[in-house]
Amino acid sequence: MVNLGILAHVDAGKTSLTERLLHTAGVIDEVGSVDDGNTQTDSLALERQRGITIKSAVVSFVIDDVTVNLIDTPGHPDFIAEVERVLSVLDGAALVISAVEGVQAQTRVLMRTLQRLRIPTLLFVNKIDRGGADCTRVLREISEKLTPAIVPMGSATELGTRGARFTPFATTDASHTARLTEVLADQDDALLAAYVDDPATVPYHQVYDALAAQTGRALVHPVFIGSAITGAGVEPLIAGITRLLPAADGRVDGPASGTVFKVERGSAGEKIAYVRMFGGTIHTRERIRLPGDTEGKITAISVFDRGSAPSRPSVSAGQIGKLWGLGGIQIGDAVGVSLAPSDAHHFAPPTLETVVVPTSPSDKGALHVALAQLAEQDPLINLRQDDERQEIFVSLYGEVQKEVIQATLTTDFGIDVTFRETTTICVERPTGTGTAVERLGAGRDASTHQTILPTLDGDPNPFLAGVGLRIDPAPIGSGIEFRLEIELGSLPPAFLKAIENTVRETLHQGLHGWEVLDCVVTLTYSGYVPRQGKRGTTFDPSISSSAGDFRNLTPLVVIGALKEAGTQVYEPVHRFTLEAPDDTLGAVLPVLLRLRAVSNPAALRGSSATIEGEIPAARVYELQQQLPSLTRGEGVLECAFSHYQPVRGEVPSRQRSDHNPLNRKEYLLRLKRRA
Numbered sequence: 001m002v003n004l005g006i007l008a009h010v011d012a013g014k015t016s017l018t019e020r021l022l023h024t025a026g027v028i029d030e031v032g033s034v035d036d037g038n039t040q041t042d043s044l045a046l047e048r049q050r051g052i053t054i055k056s057a058v059v060s061f062v063i064d065d066v067t068v069n070l071i072d073t074p075g076h077p078d079f080i081a082e083v084e085r086v087l088s089v090l091d092g093a094a095l096v097i098s099a100v101e102g103v104q105a106q107t108r109v110l111m112r113t114l115q116r117l118r119i120p121t122l123l124f125v126n127k128i129d130r131g132g133a134d135c136t137r138v139l140r141e142i143s144e145k146l147t148p149a150i151v152p153m154g155s156a157t158e159l160g161t162r163g164a165r166f167t168p169f170a171t172t173d174a175s176h177t178a179r180l181t182e183v184l185a186d187q188d189d190a191l192l193a194a195y196v197d198d199p200a201t202v203p204y205h206q207v208y209d210a211l212a213a214q215t216g217r218a219l220v221h222p223v224f225i226g227s228a229i230t231g232a233g234v235e236p237l238i239a240g241i242t243r244l245l246p247a248a249d250g251r252v253d254g255p256a257s258g259t260v261f262k263v264e265r266g267s268a269g270e271k272i273a274y275v276r277m278f279g280g281t282i283h284t285r286e287r288i289r290l291p292g293d294t295e296g297k298i299t300a301i302s303v304f305d306r307g308s309a310p311s312r313p314s315v316s317a318g319q320i321g322k323l324w325g326l327g328g329i330q331i332g333d334a335v336g337v338s339l340a341p342s343d344a345h346h347f348a349p350p351t352l353e354t355v356v357v358p359t360s361p362s363d364k365g366a367l368h369v370a371l372a373q374l375a376e377q378d379p380l381i382n383l384r385q386d387d388e389r390q391e392i393f394v395s396l397y398g399e400v401q402k403e404v405i406q407a408t409l410t411t412d413f414g415i416d417v418t419f420r421e422t423t424t425i426c427v428e429r430p431t432g433t434g435t436a437v438e439r440l441g442a443g444r445d446a447s448t449h450q451t452i453l454p455t456l457d458g459d460p461n462p463f464l465a466g467v468g469l470r471i472d473p474a475p476i477g478s479g480i481e482f483r484l485e486i487e488l489g490s491l492p493p494a495f496l497k498a499i500e501n502t503v504r505e506t507l508h509q510g511l512h513g514w515e516v517l518d519c520v521v522t523l524t525y526s527g528y529v530p531r532q533g534k535r536g537t538t539f540d541p542s543i544s545s546s547a548g549d550f551r552n553l554t555p556l557v558v559i560g561a562l563k564e565a566g567t568q569v570y571e572p573v574h575r576f577t578l579e580a581p582d583d584t585l586g587a588v589l590p591v592l593l594r595l596r597a598v599s600n601p602a603a604l605r606g607s608s609a610t611i612e613g614e615i616p617a618a619r620v621y622e623l624q625q626q627l628p629s630l631t632r633g634e635g636v637l638e639c640a641f642s643h644y645q646p647v648r649g650e651v652p653s654r655q656r657s658d659h660n661p662l663n664r665k666e667y668l669l670r671l672k673r674r675a
């Protein structure tokens with residue numbers, strides 16, 4: 001059993017290849033076509049209309065007794081979140097690259113991530129039947145831009161014609177064996193010794209075994225070549241999938257553990273969770289452990305097997321199943337014993353945000369419910385409601401995702417919506433160290449514990465809590481770390497938890513309203529009043545500290561420390577590749593400059609110019625809008641998130657939540673009014 005992901009830049013041919021694999025394996029009699037909207041994996045109405053994949057889909061087939069569960073993923077960067085969730089459940093991947101377009105922006109992003117996660121990956125150079133196919137160039141691009149650790153498994157002829165063919169190198173081909181040995185010997189001492197002894201006598205099966213072993217460790221990447229449309233090269237690819245990728249392991253009789261990578265709603269609105277099992281077995285009617293120490297009862301199971309997913313009494317290690325009955329389940333959740341951290345992110349978060357407005361104001365409540373359901377299937381939509389104006393914000397990767405959300409709300413929920421302008425999501429990082437402290441008792445009379453009225457020189461701390469914090473900057477990508485510099489045990493655990501949670505919550509909005517990243521927050525002081533009562537009673541909350549006191553006080557200390565530390569706002573930047581006719585460069589370049597893009601000199605090939613560079617995410621949409629008129633409709637733009645860069649000039653800010661104001665007095669007054 002192999003769980004295989006098919007990944008690629010948009011339009012490289014993943015869905016067409018999936019269809020062809022299913023046909024070759026005998027699962028379907030007719031090969032469906034993306035262009036006719038009748039493939040197995042692009043089954044949503046929207047996918048069929050648009051001819052692009054939007055959601056990951058699972059199909060399965062059996063070849064030579066190996067069950068392959070294949071996950072077809074979307075290539076459009078707006079749907080990268082779908083790819084992200086699938087990565088944690090794969091035994092291997094096939095990365096598809098067009099023989100015409102070659103290595104594209106998203107190809108690089110995906111390969112980098114596959115390598116970082118050490119996922120065994122085969123490459124498939126597709127579309128050799130199309131005009132302009134050039135395998136030599138594409139193989140060179142692969143080794144220059146993706147990885148030099150590749151081994152072509154055969155050669156292609158009659159490129160650019162319907163008759164284009166792929167011929168695997170013969171096992172008796174001495175020069176192929178020698179080339180393979182050379183690449184593999186680096187990591188394999190036994191092979192190296194045999195090779196040095198006598199290169200001509202190393203048997204092919206020994207080399208092939210070494211190839212499988214190193215492919216399994218993601219050290220090398222076999223390259224297959226062919227066409228999803230004509231079927232050229234597909235049988236050798238299948239042989240590669242079943243013989244070179246490592247099979248799923250995990251004990252069927254061990255403790256049950258699996259990961260949920262997709263959630264959908266069935267025809268009756270019921271929740272269906274797709275789970276990849278890593279160990280053990282789950283049965284119907286069984287109660288299983290879910291995150292947050294909760295339990296769920298499975299009401300039905302189906303398991304992917306030969307095309308469809310028939311109902312089964314159980315799902316076991318290695319398999320992918322659909323589970324019914326788990327109402328609270330979310331994408332990324334572990335079922336049973338948790339193996340991997342579920343909140344690991346492999347790609348950049350969404351960099352855009354927009355306000356969703358129902359056309360009819362009476363739809364507001366329904367819209368909220370609908371978006372919450374969509375967010376369940378796509379957690380990165382990240383709903384956010386504005387306290388004051390009650391507006392609903394959603395995070396986005398791009399305009400296509402926005403159109404898909406709009407269409408889904410209309411067709412599935414009957415709600416028409418429009419969007420307010422899309423804004424970029426920035427982040428903040430502290431620039432220095434800052435400290436702040438609010439001492440216990442500062443605002444209370446020591447003997448009566450009554451609140452001291454605010455004086456002219458400031459409002460004393462009115463809560464039965466004391467907190468001191470220091471904020472230090474931390475390396476990029478390190479997230480937020482909470483440390484203690486107080487003695488362990490000097491504060492009840494519930495109060496400590498309240499402080500840490502509130503610190504994290506408050507840092508969702510820094511001095512300019514953006515999420516604060518990459519810092520260490522240290523608790524340097526704490527104070528509380530133990531449970532006590534007045535005259536005879538044992539407990540009086542008005543004179544004993546509560547978790548609420550800490551939750552209310554902590555934002556003041558966080559913001560105080562952050563103000564002293566200072567923050568820098570960063571904006572997301574995309575890497576782009578722009579291809580356009582060379583005589584349109586005169587029109588394109590000034591526009592790039594105006595949009596604050598930084599680019600290399602154009603590379604010319606024939607009459608086509610390619611420009612690579614970086615552009616603020618905030619300007620990508622404008623460039624996309626202008627491109628057709630600048631390039632007679634021939635320009636092609638590819639973008640992928642690259643990094644965050646400090647904002648120069650006017651600093652954008654985001655509206656703050658009530659529980660996190662910059663102004664101390666305002667904050668205290670608001671709490672008082674609410675009380």
Ligand SMILES: Nc1nc2c(ncn2[C@@H]2O[C@H](COP(=O)(O)OP(=O)(O)OP(=O)(O)O)[C@@H](O)[C@H]2O)c(=O)[nH]1
Nearest residue numbers: 010011012013014015016052053075127227228229
């Ligand atoms: N000539 C030719 N066309 C192909 C081949 N593979 C795919 N196509 C065409 O390329 C287009 C995109 O194919 P898809 O299979 O939808 O590509 P995809 O990678 O699944 O696209 P997304 O899922 O949207 O990222 C369609 O028009 C296909 O017919 C091929 O091998 N040869």
Ligand SMILES: [Mg+2]
Nearest residue numbers: 014015052053
């Ligand atoms: Mg597709």
